[in-house]
Amino acid sequence: MKYYPTIGIECHVQLSTKTKLFSEVDNDARGKEPNSCVSPIDYALPGMLPRLNGEAIKYAIRAGRAMNCEINAHSRFDRKHYFYPDSPKGYQITQFYHPIIGEGYVELPSGNKVRIEHAHLEGDAGKLTHFDSYSLVDLNRVDTPLIEIVSMPDIHSAKDAHDYVKALWRLMCYAEVTNGDLYNGNMRFDVNVSIAPEGSGTLGTRAEVKNLNSFKSVERAVEFEIKRQSKILDKGEKVIQETRGWNDATGETTSQRSKEEAKDYRYMPEPDIPPINLSKEFIDEESAKLPLMPKDYKEKFGGIIADDILEVLLDYPALMKKLAEVKDAKRVSNWFASVLLAEEKSAEYLNDLPTAKQLDDLSEMTEKGELSSTGAKEVFLRLFDPEMSKRDARTIAKELNVIQENDLGELERIVDEVLADPATKQAQEDFKAGQEKVIGFLVGQVMKASQGKANPAVAQQILRKKLA
Amino acid sequence: MKITREEILHLAKLSDFDLEESEIDGLSKNLEDIIGYISELNTLDTEGVEPTYQVFEMENIWRDDEILPQEATREELLALTTEQAQDQIKVPKVL
Numbered sequence: 001m002k003y004y005p006t007i008g009i010e011c012h013v014q015l016s017t018k019t020k021l022f023s024e025v026d027n028d029a030r031g032k033e034p035n036s037c038v039s040p041i042d043y044a045l046p047g048m049l050p051r052l053n054g055e056a057i058k059y060a061i062r063a064g065r066a067m068n069c070e071i072n073a074h075s076r077f078d079r080k081h082y083f084y085p086d087s088p089k090g091y092q093i094t095q096f097y098h099p100i101i102g103e104g105y106v107e108l109p110s111g112n113k114v115r116i117e118h119a120h121l122e123g124d125a126g127k128l129t130h131f132d133s134y135s136l137v138d139l140n141r142v143d144t145p146l147i148e149i150v151s152m153p154d155i156h157s158a159k160d161a162h163d164y165v166k167a168l169w170r171l172m173c174y175a176e177v178t179n180g181d182l183y184n185g186n187m188r189f190d191v192n193v194s195i196a197p198e199g200s201g202t203l204g205t206r207a208e209v210k211n212l213n214s215f216k217s218v219e220r221a222v223e224f225e226i227k228r229q230s231k232i233l234d235k236g237e238k239v240i241q242e243t244r245g246w247n248d249a250t251g252e253t254t255s256q257r258s259k260e261e262a263k264d265y266r267y268m269p270e271p272d273i274p275p276i277n278l279s280k281e282f283i284d285e286e287s288a289k290l291p292l293m294p295k296d297y298k299e300k301f302g303g304i305i306a307d308d309i310l311e312v313l314l315d316y317p318a319l320m321k322k323l324a325e326v327k328d329a330k331r332v333s334n335w336f337a338s339v340l341l342a343e344e345k346s347a348e349y350l351n352d353l354p355t356a357k358q359l360d361d362l363s364e365m366t367e368k369g370e371l372s373s374t375g376a377k378e379v380f381l382r383l384f385d386p387e388m389s390k391r392d393a394r395t396i397a398k399e400l401n402v403i404q405e406n407d408l409g410e411l412e413r414i415v416d417e418v419l420a421d422p423a424t425k426q427a428q429e430d431f432k433a434g435q436e437k438v439i440g441f442l443v444g445q446v447m448k449a450s451q452g453k454a455n456p457a458v459a460q461q462i463l464r465k466k467l468a
Numbered sequence: 469m470k471i472t473r474e475e476i477l478h479l480a481k482l483s484d485f486d487l488e489e490s491e492i493d494g495l496s497k498n499l500e501d502i503i504g505y506i507s508e509l510n511t512l513d514t515e516g517v518e519p520t521y522q523v524f525e526m527e528n529i530w531r532d533d534e535i536l537p538q539e540a541t542r543e544e545l546l547a548l549t550t551e552q553a554q555d556q557i558k559v560p561k562v563l
Contacts, residue, residue: 017533018533018534018535019533019534019535024531024534024535024536024538025535025536025538026535033542033555034554034555034556035542035545035546035555035556035557036542036555038538038542038545039538039540040538040540040545043545043548045548051530051531052529052530052531053530053531053533054530054531054532054533055532055533056533057530076521081482082482083482083483083484084562085557085559085562128562129556130561130562131561132561133561134553134558134559134560134561135558135559135560135561135562136553136554136556136557136558136559137556137557137558137559138556139557264482266482269519269521269522271522273529274522274524274526274527274528274529275521275522275527276527276528276530277527277528278528
C-alpha cells in the first residue's frame with residue numbers, strides 16, 4: 001500500500017550568549033576541561049537561585065523574528081521535573097505554558113511552508129559519558145541557554161525534513177544567536193514520524209527519533225522510519241508510540257525507553273524567576289536588530305551572483321556579510337566559490353576572512369588587467385595565509401611577481417627587443433606571409449622576455465601593430 | 469481521593485525514592501489526607517480568575533550577560549560529590 005508520511009520536528013538551538021541562562025559562568029566550554037565552567041548555581045547547591053540572563057531574552061526575540069514568529073509580550077518559566085544525573089536540580093527550567101516565541105513559519109526551497117507552533121527558552125542538561133560500570137558527569141553544559149523550536153506536522157517527505165532543518169540552521173546562524181556548530185551539538189533535532197494510507201486523511205501513530213545532530217541524519221532517519229512503519233502496516237500490525245534512537249553507522253533507528261508522559265514531569269511555575277513582560281517598544285527595538293537574513297541576501301545578489309554559486313555561499317553567513325561590503329561582489333564571489341568548491345581546505349579558509357579593502361584592491365587590480373585570472377587567484381589564496389593576511393593585496397601581488405606589465409612604453413620596449421632578436425626573424429616573415437598562428441610564438445617570446453609579467457593580450461596588440 | 473499502591477510506587481520511581489514495603493500504605497494514607505485537604509479549594513469558583521504565579525509582583529528581573537569570576541573552585545565543588553574521577557562526577561551506570 002502507499003502511505004503518506006507526516007513529520008514534525010523539534011529543534012534545540014544552543015545560544016551563543018557569553019554566560020549561561022541562569023549563572024554568570026562562561027557559556028563557551030569548547031576545548032575547556034570538564035566541570036571548569038560551573039558555578040554553585042549550576043550545581044544546584046542548597047539556597048542557590050537562578051539569575052536570568054537578559055541577553056537570552058534578546059536572542060530569543062531575534063530567533064523568533066528570523067522565523068517570522070510572533071513574540072509574546074508575556075512569558076514565564078516552569079519547572080519540568082525528572083531525576084537523571086545530567087541535571088543536579090532534579091528539574092529543568094523551561095517554558096511549558098507561556099513560551100516567549102509564538103506562531104510563525106519557515107519557508108523551504110521547495111516553496112512549502114512549515115509552520116512554527118511555538119519556540120521557548122530553556123536550560124540545557126549536563127553531559128554524561130558512559131563506561132562499563134559507571135558514568136561520568138560533566139556539568140559544563142548545564143543551563144547553557146537553548147531555544148526549542150517546535151514545528152507543526154507540516155512536513156511530508158525526507159527531503160523536506162532535511163531542507164527544513166537546514167533552513168533553520170541558516171536562519172539561526174544569520175540571526176547570530178548560535179555558533180551553529182553541528183559537530184559540537186549546537187543544534188539537535190528530534191523528529192516525529194507517522195504514516196497513514198494515502199488519501200485516508202488520518203494521522204498514524206508516531207514514533208519520535210531523538211537526538212539527531214546533522215541534516216543528513218534527519219533525512220536518513222525519516223527515510224528509515226517511513227520504510228519501517230510501512231512494513232509494519234503492510235503486515236497488518238500496529239506502530240507503537242515510542243522514542244527511538246538513531247545509529248548513524250547502521251543507518252537504523254532502535255527502540256529506547258518508553259517516554260514519560262507530560263503529567264509525569266509534574267510541571268509547575270518556576271517560583272524563582274518572575275514573569276517576563278515585554279513592552280512593544282522593547283520587542284520592536286530588538287526585532288530591528290535582526291541582521292540580514294538569507295532571503296535578504298538572495299534579493300540583494302540575485303542577478304549579480306549566479307544562483308548555484310549563491311546557494312553554496314549562503315552556507316557561510318560571515319562570507320555573505322563580507323560580500324555585502326565589497327564593491328565587486330560578483331568577482332569576489334567567484335573567487336570564494338572556486339576556493340570552496342575546488343580547494344580541499346574549503347571551510348577552513350573562512351575562519352579569518354580577508355578585509356573588504358584587500359578584496360577591493362584585488363578586484364581593482366584584476367579589473368585593470370594588472371593581474372591575470374591565475375595571478376589574481378594566487379594572490380586571493382595568500383590573503384588567507386596568516387602570515388600574509390594583514391598585508392596589502394598589491395604588496396602580496398608584487399612579492400608573488402604576478403603583476404602583469406601593462407605599461408605600454410615598457411611593453412613596447414620588450415616587443416622591440418624580441419623583434420630585434422635574430423631568432424624571431426623567420427617567425428616575423430612567416431607572419432607577414434599570412435601564417436596567422438605564428439603570432440602565438442611571438443607573444444610567447446615577449447612573455448618570456450618579460451618574465452611572465454606582460455599582459456599577453458596587450459603584447460599581441462603591439463606585435464600586430466608593429467608587424468602590420 | 470483514593471491513592472493506589474501502584475500510584476505510590478510510580479511516584480517513588482519518578483522521585484527516585486527507594487521505599488520500604490512497610491512505608492507504602494502509610495504514604496498512601498498521608499497523600500490522601502493532603503489531597504483531601506487541598507481539594508477543599510475546589511469548592512471555590514475560580515472562573516475567569518488569572519492564576520497567581522508568584523506573590524511578589526516582580527517582573528523582568530534579569531542580569532547583564534557578563535562573565536563573573538567564580539569563588540568556588542572546581543575542586544571545592546567536586547569535593548561535595550560522593551565520588552569523582554577524571555575531574556568529573558562519578559555516578560552508578562545510567563542509560
